[in-house]
Every structure is written in structure tokens, then in C-alpha cells.
Amino acid sequence: MKSHRRILALIATALAFASALTMPGRIHAQENPAAGATTALSAALSAACRANETQFANYLTAEYAAAFRALPASQRVAFLRRFALTDDPGKPLASNDSEGHTVLRCEASKATIEYRFADARVRENLAFIPVTVLNSDRTEFGLIRENGAWRLLSLGLVLLDIPQLAKQWDASDVAAREDVAVQTLRDLAAAIQSYNRAWGKLPESLAALGPAPPGQVSPEQAALVNTNLASGKQNGYLFRYRIDPDASGNDTRFELAATPEKYGDNGRRSFFFDGEGKVHAGDKHGALAGPDDPLIAGEKSE
Numbered sequence: 001m002k003s004h005r006r007i008l009a010l011i012a013t014a015l016a017f018a019s020a021l022t023m024p025g026r027i028h029a030q031e032n033p034a035a036g037a038t039t040a041l042s043a044a045l046s047a048a049c050r051a052n053e054t055q056f057a058n059y060l061t062a063e064y065a066a067a068f069r070a071l072p073a074s075q076r077v078a079f080l081r082r083f084a085l086t087d088d089p090g091k092p093l094a095s096n097d098s099e100g101h102t103v104l105r106c107e108a109s110k111a112t113i114e115y116r117f118a119d120a121r122v123r124e125n126l127a128f129i130p131v132t133v134l135n136s137d138r139t140e141f142g143l144i145r146e147n148g149a150w151r152l153l154s155l156g157l158v159l160l161d162i163p164q165l166a167k168q169w170d171a172s173d174v175a176a177r178e179d180v181a182v183q184t185l186r187d188l189a190a191a192i193q194s195y196n197r198a199w200g201k202l203p204e205s206l207a208a209l210g211p212a213p214p215g216q217v218s219p220e221q222a223a224l225v226n227t228n229l230a231s232g233k234q235n236g237y238l239f240r241y242r243i244d245p246d247a248s249g250n251d252t253r254f255e256l257a258a259t260p261e262k263y264g265d266n267g268r269r270s271f272f273f274d275g276e277g278k279v280h281a282g283d284k285h286g287a288l289a290g291p292d293d294p295l296i297a298g299e300k301s302e
Contacts, residue, residue, distance in 0.1 A: 034120040037127035037143045040150035046092035048084035049106035061151040067162040075166040082169040085113045178267045181237040181258045185273045191224040202251050206241050236266030244275045257288050
């Protein structure tokens, strides 16, 4: 009978161990709080690297997880991109350095991000883990033990106010895409001017600026811009070109316009490059901007 009870006890222990393994961060928190917090953070970053929203939410507090799930889909995607510092989903690979610290790599198509963990500092139910991103600054992640498992609490000195952070990061991303659109307008204008110098006329369309087969550059394929831009689309913006004849009817001037492909996601402002080479902008809700819209910062009116 004693032997039977001992076997049942061993089975119960094994089942409890297996159950703990299925709960993020729990078994590690019981055996070694610092190791458990490190494992939870590594798992959260890995989920963000994979752009796996469901797994990422598992490592948020109940309050933060609910706030994350309530975000619009575009903001959830943007949040994971900023959290993982990647523009597209990647493959996480975890290892250890010579001192036993966690090293996590997120291998995405456009770049590989490397996170190097330092020693975790644990104070009762709080843990703080410094993480250095390769070629970037060090930040510190805060975690809290909730229902026996480690959950993300803070990033640097800022609590993970997910709705507010999502709005801030989204606004920052939109501003960056708008800056790229303005630069693309200027690059496109320079290509048109190069075409004019080479062929003595303005191109009939953006398509004439596109790639050409080796040794076959011509007025129809001038090889001045890439295929996307020649088709009028790049980095989430749509580009339009129009010849603007001067007072004598000569085709010496041109205008360009850029509008967000998806208003709000790719950008909010539309841009207009006038015949004088100045850029105007306005929030047109996806419609075209024009010469009556204000000049962007840094442009000077004549």
C-alpha cells in the first residue's frame, strides 16, 4: 500500500511539473526568479520578432493584454514592429554568450536585430533586465510576477501604456514615411531634370524614366528610377506627374504629387511639388494636394 501511495505521489509531482511548463515563465519563476524573468522577456521578444500577436499577449499583464487586443489591427502590427525593431516578421534564435547571458537574434529579411541581455535584478515580484541592441543604445525592461508568471511591465522608465505607446509609435512611423515621400518627390524631380538634359525634353510619363535592358537606354527607358517608382508607387505613396507648360506653351515645367496609398496607415499628408521646385503639403484625407496648400517646413516662399 505504501508503495502504491508513493507511485501516486510521483505521478502527481510529474503532472504538476508538466502543467507548470505550459505556463509562460512559471516554472522558471519557481526555480530561479532571475532566470524565469529572463526567459519570459526572451519569449516576449521572440513573439514580437515573429509578429505573433497571440503569443506576445501571453507575456503582458492581464490589463495590458486586454489593451493590446483592443487596438486596431494596424496598431497591433505597428506595436510589434517597434517593440522588436524590425519592419517585417523574422526568425528568433536564442543562445548564450561566454558569460552565460542570453543573446537573442531576430533574423528578418531586411535586417538582423541582436539583443544582448545583462543580469536580471529581482526585487520580490519585480524584475529589471538591461538589454543592449547591437549598434544601438541599452534599455531596461521591467517585468512583474502576476499569478506566478512573469509579465512585461515597463520599457525603460516608461510603463507599457499600450494605447498611448501605440499612438506615439504610429505617429512617429507616419511622420517617417511622410519624410521619405518628400525625399522621393525630390529624387523624382532630379530624375526628370536629368532626363530633360539628356534628351532635350521632358518625359511623357514616369514610365519613361524606368529601367532599361543593358546598353539600351532610350527616351522610352531612361534607366533613371526603379521599376516601382516608374509605375508611380513607392513606400506606401502614389506619385503623379504632369507637364506644366509655361506662358508661351513650352513644356519646360512640371509638377509632381504624392498621396498616401492607404490614408492613415501609410501617411496622412499629401504633397505637391510645384513648377518652382517647392513642396506643399496638406492633410487631404488621401486626396491630391495643390499649389494653394502651405509649403512644408524649411521651404521659403518667393
